[in-house]
Amino acid sequence: MEFFYHADARTDPEALRRILSLDNLPEVCAAVDDIGEAEELGRVVFFYHWGRFHIRREEILGGVRFWVPDCPNALAWTVTTGLPPCPERVVIHGTINRTEHDQEFIEACHALLEETKRGLERALGVEVKEDGGKEPSDCGLGVGGIGDLRKKK
Numbered sequence: 099m100e101f102f103y104h105a106d107a108r109t110d111p112e113a114l115r116r117i118l119s120l121d122n123l124p125e126v127c128a129a130v131d132d133i134g135e136a137e138e139l140g141r142v143v144f145f146y147h148w149g150r151f152h153i154r155r156e157e158i159l160g161g162v163r164f165w166v167p168d169c170p171n172a173l174a175w176t177v178t179t180g181l182p183p184c185p186e187r188v189v190i191h192g193t194i195n196r197t198e199h200d201q202e203f204i205e206a207c208h209a210l211l212e213e214t215k216r217g218l219e220r221a222l223g224v225e226v227k228e229d230g231g232k233e234p235s236d237c238g239l240g241v242g243g244i245g246d247l248r249k250k251k
Contacts, residue, residue, distance in 0.1 A: 105188035126217035147206035
């Protein structure tokens with residue numbers, strides 16, 4: 099499954115990398131309660147919805163990627179700018195390795211990405227919209243929700 103959001107913020111990849119460090123993540127994203135010490139799988143992370151896991155962060159073209167190596171759903175999300183389909187905005191793209199999941203887990207994934215979006219907008223001095231960024235996108239991202247990877251017939 100895929101989840102797309104965009105932030106109404108204009109910035110550059112370096113600013114994203116500074117704001118979205120592992121140490122800053124709990125301040126930026128309310129869905130992350132705390133980041134702990136490094137262990138073999140990565141830094142310890144305490145998610146509001148899921149509890150204790152590990153998290154890794156990589157710098158990628160246009161921004162950063164976070165991934166949770168011990169998540170049974172292979173949760174990962176990227177925060178990028180300057181790239182298609184929407185180079186003038188910040189795109190937040192989350193994935194899990196399932197084509198469907200229970201509604202509670204899907205809502206928790208949305209909360210993680212929405213809180214990342216809101217926190218990033220706050221950090222960049224942008225007025226935060228109450229709709230969670232689910233308005234139709236002029237970037238071809240759909241309506242801030244779940245993408246279907248299956249071919250349409």
